[in-house]
Amino acid sequence: MPADFNWAIGGEAGDGIDSTGKVFAQALSRAGRHVFTSKDFASRIRGGYTAYKVRTSTEKVRSVVDRLDVLVALTPRTIEENLDELHEGSVIIYDGERTTMADVEIPEGMIGLDVPLKRLAEDAGGAVMRNVVALGAACEATSFDIEHLDSSLKKHFGGKGQAIVDNNKQAARLGQEYVRDNYPDADLEYALETTDNDYVLLNGDEAIGMGAIAAGCKYYAGYPITPATDVMTYLKGRIEQFGGHVVQAEDELAAINLALGAARAGARSMTATSGPGIDLMAETFGLVATSETPLVVVDVMRSGPSTGMPTKQEQGDLNMMLYGGHGEIPRFVLAPTTVEECFWKTVEAFNLAEKYQTPVYLAADLAMAVTEQTFEPEAFDMDAVEIDRGKVVDEESIADHQTESGGFKPHEITEDGVSPRAIPGTEGGAHMSTGLEHDEQGRRTEDTEMRVEQVDKRNRKVETAREREDLSPREFGDADSDNLVLTWGSNEGTLVEALEFLEEDGIDVRILSVPYLFPRPDLTAEVEAADEVVVVECNATGQFADVVEHDTLQRVKRVNKYNGVQFKADELADDIKQTLAAGQEVEA
């Protein structure tokens, strides 16, 4: 384990917890430290407990841990909520002048820094900056150079003018000085090292948005929904600079249909939502597939069913994405496994959508979508982005795809299943497309032979992709191990960190993290080669485990978590250890 440090700010929703946390995370990133953040919040504008947690190290961090070293507590509940993670020597920064905090008791062995956050903020220019005073105090408690915080404050408040930036810097200094002057003897053992490394700090939703622009996406329609809204927020104001447009639709039904319209007009087009929106979009998803329209549909999964726990982690929509919709719908389902992969899989999703003229589900999950993490900027190397638009015909090549009477064939029966695509405006390309079964020209048909030919043709695109695309899983751990752990989505980073805990117990495992869920790699050989197979996922029933059993005709063991919180590395290592042990007992 890298020597890491864990910090959090907690209070009530509406207290500015999120933005304060991000300012501190950015300061750490600018100091050349790696950062992995997590959020704990209630789905209310105001009134619920919420916290922004930052794990930081000079080495790469991939998951959250059960430890808190410094906590900024704006409410007594913040301390109660985190008692299990606080330890001897933990520092709690609070404002004893706040009525609700006046009687707060600092647990035995911990260091309480009572800082008049509001009063000092007012001295600096306004009570609204009280959280920034706390950040200044945190800098002092961790021997962290406040200039990194200045740099972050400038980034976040620069748009509001230099005076605001200066006031915030001053607020931070007042917090820093207050701790220095009033707690000269406190045993503050933390010292956050800095490095010269340059990192970028972003979350999965932002990476998806950036990936979309990189891929040439010009049109986004969406309806706000937690935790997918950040995709739209990111694109708005940015995509326009690249000739694109964002529409806030009246509902998810409109969102996917607007996006479908733009895709029919030839734009690279996308919508993003979460489970409830995916349900609403399901009917149109079938139309997208039947009309052979390239479209990217992002599902940032949250806890379901129904409204579920909107701000909590879950990977419960896999079955919906694999099988959702009436009839049989050829599709792609890609699941990024990290924030970085959110970017690359989005780029790939656009290429797959256009190469195979098929809808693509991009299955992200809350744990990676709304938490900021650091990466080396080269992780998002724009020079490595490639665009493949597939079989688009122009006015010259169109003649090869017309009937004798000049009718264009948008659903031409071809060997690889992919038909020519004429973008509206192309002379000689006018054609109908429809959700009804149709002939090669897109005209409605109930001809039994044509029906079978069209179904086969559409399904053949999936088979073609299986042959042409690299669907390999991502591999970690010991390739020769008899213990195989399979997972998908954001669990990858946690699993990689769990390896170290398992090693300490003398357990080796081979990890395969699967980003292609349909079409997907054939894992039969890997599963057969292993003595024990464990599938790790954040849902109750083991949807991916079912898929693996279906594909490989082998029973697998399951580690599931569905309480709304993502896995933690030590906890996951324990779960895997116990699951493997249980298997051995049965065999014995």
Next chain:
Amino acid sequence: MSSEVRFTDFKSDKQPTWCPGCGDFGTMNGMMKALAETGNDPDNTFVVAGIGCSGKIGTYMHSYAIHGVHGRALPVGAGVKMANPDLEVMVAGGDGDGYSIGAGHFVHAVRRNVDMSYIVMDNRIYGLTKGQASPTSREDFETSTTPEGPQQPPVNPLALALASGATFIAQSFSSDALRHQEIVRKAIEHDGFGFVNVFSPCVTFNDVDTYDYFRDSLVDLQETDYDPHDREAAKEKVLDADKEYMGVLYQDENSVPYEETHGLDSSMADIDHEGAPEGATDLVREFY
């Protein structure tokens, strides 16, 4: 090409399966003629059709077209137009598609004011499913699913449009070929969302709202001194419980279409780069 375009160029080689005498024949003819008359050709025209008898229109016309899911034609049309403002976009559907399952989109399409036309073939009945009440059926109109009539007032699409901020509201009658074509033409020419409710009688399942009924009762605003630019006058007309009108009921001369408000002036279909667009690396730098 456009100078040589004839309205029959917009006709596909599929023969309509509408019942003989269906109003939709006339409605479609007027649409094709108006498209040709306004200088469009099939390769720059995009027709979006809804579901229902009216929804078949995309199959019988020749142009770029999509026949979507029930009730969602309007957002599809808006998406097409935003992504390529050079296309002439026409959305066509029925009263069920537009005012029942798609009523939510109707309100928002009107508000959005994308420069396209919306032709609703209003026959006040569900024809394709063989005669159930539609949102515009009369309160006492007896059908298999409403033996005592719907017992609720019909949707008033014109008033709904006006209340939602429409910039162009018109009503026509499929059997009055010249007036219908002229009204659709005005909707196409309008800078914004051109909404036309077309009385398009169902001869099979609706024996109340018939050709005779509309012929006898419709008042053509063209034959009065009505000023379609007067919103207050339009309010009175669309809420008139005693009479039904034909013609342009309201047109906002200062209408600014969505594309203009949002600076959409070119096709999004072209991608002139094989990798990420120029300047994309700046997006990464933003995250420092």
